[in-house]
Amino acid sequence: MTAYMRASEIAKKPVVTLAGDDLGQVKDLVFDASTGSIRCFTLAGRGLLAGPLHRALLWRNVHALGPHAVMVRDESALEKDDRAARFGATEPGGGNVLGVAITTRSGERLGTVTDAVVETGRTPVVAGYEIETDEHRRVLLPVAGPVTVSGERVLVPDATAQYRAGDLSGFGTAAESLRVRLQQDSHEE
Amino acid sequence: MLITKAQGKPVMDLATAETVGTVAACTVTPSPARIVGLRLRTRGRGHHTLEWTDVQSFGPDAVAVEEATRIRDEKTIDRGDHAHPAHDPVGKAILTESGVNKGTVTDIEFDERSGRIRQLLTDQEQIPGDELLGVGSYAVVVTASQ
Amino acid sequence: MEWWSWLIVALAIVLAGAALVVPLQARRRSGGVIAQGRRPREGGGPKP
Incomplete structure (x- = not known):
């Protein structure tokens, strides 16, 4: 079963060694803009x-x-510095996605990103976003297919706009429906 | 024996027949899970620590030590030492190695001859001593059982 | 001034300092969700 977590739930979680000592807490989640997979935490x-x-x-x-x-x-799991998290953040296609606009490829603005939804598993990926629509409603939006992320906006396929969930329990279904839909679309082309 | 039952037992010096302190708590190491130190309440402030290897016998009414001079002030013990109070599990959260909280350690059941830990007790469950991975300043870590 | 009024002033300064620092540090502890673009290539040659 796939489990989903909000990024804000992962942030502030304690980082604990198997010896039971706490080394700190999670600050940022850093992910690969092209694949969505989590690369590291700061x-x-x-x-x-x-x-x-x-x-x-x-x-x-x-x-x-x-x-x-x-x-x-143990403590050696941590890097000596946060270079791994910093590179790429200033390059094109990088930056904090919280607060940026989410727009379809045809130019419809869906809202602003308030949180990310992380699919946990062997390699966790950013599977969607929590957005605040212009009507001040918070919905969860799964993403799949060609997603382009920058510090300025998140660009998603048009079909994304039709699949949303009110909470994490409904997110899996919405994500699956979007995946099926995008597959059908690519077959038709 | 339960550590809560051991609390308050006098620790007597076999050389002088005097009470040097009372049992307050213990420190624990894993693999195999065992008590390595007893934290004592002594006269005056602060705690003192007695290594399990210096315990002559752990009787039903008192703990006997041969050399009371081996009792150390906790302030002189550094963090890496297994007798450091950070390795006292009672009152700490239990986390599995997969990051799930299983409650708080309320008691420890141990063998008073060997010091081996049979079970860690929480309000809900008993966790066998051989599942213990570590006792640190933040939590007690155990293997994720099935 | 009475001796204790200095004490109150000192306490007020400490409190004001804490009231400033605690939320500031809380902000610095809170993070974001950061997208990373292309990894920098070894050698740092020109982009194709």
């Missing part, structure tokens, strides 16, 4: 006065992403 300290740690945790060094914690083997 970390922040825990506690009221803590700031960012400027250290990255590559996905391949994550032992498990659970509902209550991100588990790693």
Whole structure:
């Protein structure tokens, strides 16, 4: 079964070693704009006065992403710095997607991104977005097929606009329907 | 024996027949899961630690030590040491290695001869000692059972 | 001023500092969902 999590649920989760020590908490989720797969997390300290740690945790060094914690083997799972998270962010096709507009390829604005939906599994991927529509409604929008992401906007195929879910439990169905639809479309062409 | 039942038992020095403190808590290491240190409440402030290997016997009414001089002040123990109070599991959250919270450790059932841990107890369940992976400052980590 | 009024001033400064720093650090701890474009190529040659 595929499980979905909001990116905001993953952020702030403690990063804990198998020895039971906490190394920090998740700050950013960094994903590949072309495939959607999560590349790494960046970390922040825990506690009221803590700031960012400027250290990255590559996905391949994550032992498990659970509902209550991100588990790693030991402290060596963390990178010495956050270079892995920084590169590409300033290149074309990169940047924070929270707050950017989501637009169909034919130019219809669907809303602004308020959160991302992550499909958990062996390699988690950004499978969709939570958007706030111009009518101030929050809906979950699955993405599939040719999605282009930049720090400016998320461009999705037109068919995406027709598949949405009110909550995470309905997201899987919406994602599946979109996938089927995009397959049919590509057959027809 | 349960650690909550062991709490408050006097620790007596076999050389002087004096009570050097009372059992307050314990520190634990995994593979195999066992008690490695007893945290003692002594006169005055702070805790002191007694290594399990220095315990002569863990009786039903008192704990006997041969060399009370081996009791250390907790403040002098560094973090890497298995007798550091960070390795006290009671009151900590239990996380499986897959990142699922299973509750809080309320008690420990152990063998008073070997110090081996039979079970970690939470309000809901008992987790066998051989599932223990680590006891750290944040949580107790156990293997994800099926 | 009385000696204790300095104490109150000092406490007020500490409180104001905390009231500033705590939300600032909370903001710095909160993150985003960052898309990464192409990985930089080895050697950094010109783009095709």
